Amino acid sequence: MKKLVSILSLLTIVLTSCSGSDDSGEQVELLNFPRKTIDYYQDSGSTIGSRTGTFQYNGDKLNEIFYNAAQKKVFTYTGDLITKVEFYEASVVRYIENFNYSNGKLSSYDKFDLLTNRNESIAYTHQSDGTVTYQKLIYSTSVSNPTETITGTLFFQNGNLVKDDYVYTFNNSSTNEINYVERLFQYDSKINPYKNIKGFSLLLPWVNEMNINNLILDYSYVDAFMNGVLFSSYVVAKEFDLQYDERQFPIRFDYYTNEDLGGNTLYLTRITNVEY
Template sequence: MKKIVLLLSVVALVIASCSSDADSLPVIVPLADSVVDTNGILLKKAIITANSVSGADEINFTYAGNKLNRITYPNGSYDVYIYTGDLITEIRNYNADNTLSSTDDFHYNSSNKLIGRNDLGSGVFETSYVHNSNGTISFNDSGDSGVIYFQNGEIVRITKNLSGGGVSEDTYTYDGMNSPFKNIVGFDKMAFAYWGSGIFHNELTYHYTATGGITGTDTTTYTYNSNNFPITSTHTLDNSSDVITAQYFYQ
């Protein structure tokens, strides 16, 4: 999975990384009304530390208005975001020596809904999406197929039939506060392509199950500024002493 994952959850950079009854889906805590205009707040920098490694990683974000221009990583590599209008249509990942490493292309229908993604790196990985009338999205991802369920604009459940046999299910819960990435133009149109971690809000729990008795839950806690954006997060991996912390800085 490409480094875009970190855009959805900066912590995820260091970590790696079916019923349709709405009553059974996780609930997102509602965000209290605020008279403060937060539409111009953008993430400028994140500093990541992990108790299993020494030192800290700094990730920097630059913009053109509210459009994401570049994410720069500690090793000098960087992602460049290409827009067509207000839609993110390409992400180019470059090595520190400015050579192109890989490209993600995004394809939309006439309603500006994402219908396909091509990951062009060492191979070509294609994912297609079908937007269903009940608000779910069906997908086929390199042989895996499944359904993505949403509530209040966030992914709350993903069921998947695995190409090698077996099934898996992921569920997510969120806070009601502001995601560091909520004000990025076009982000909400394509962020679901990289599964959970939060589009408008911040992921609190991620629970996974799979054939063979595989199961686990990751948890994240936050502190917030006066505008309800996170300024720190602490991510704990399931059944592990590994803890990843992040500090968030805004412009």
């Protein structure tokens, strides 16, 4: 288990990462594509399950991630852009993700859960200062009446998403709950193993895969208001400890979080090994 880092320390880290130069260009051409990932799910220090994903490519385009006879993720490209991802469970499509683009940049994203009918839709606007503003609508049962609305701004530095400021509104007339969130990210100096897969750098909803470097801290600072009164402030923390091979490619990610239990203690919940 681990302890939360302080807010001041994280802000210092993020600001430091923003001011550095991007010297990753020389490493990009050396990076091999991931061929296999093995996730080991953890509980109280013990492995309680695992899942292996095998990657299939056509050149630098990812065709499929095969997990087992009943589970896989299938990618559809239009030209060099990923436009659809389908995730199969029990050999039938469970989730569909659609990506739409304008002038080579992601303009909208939709995710459909065909089992529960929970859908989400995000519209992106790319600003002249390099930021991206967005509105996300979440529908629990009906596509005509969103139950949750998120509006925010994404900030980037050296090819990495470093901050996401957003307002999270629950459309419940009895509580009028609104959350104000500042989400901060920190990265290592090594190349993300997904970086050279065609189209991945444009997938804004895929935080772990779309950045140039590897995510090591993901902290969300939340102020929750009900009927205009602050009733809770808390931190949702995610941390990744990485190991590298002799070429400095990441080969293991240990994932710690307090997301389910809250508090200041982060628990190891997943270990991911990567093979190239």
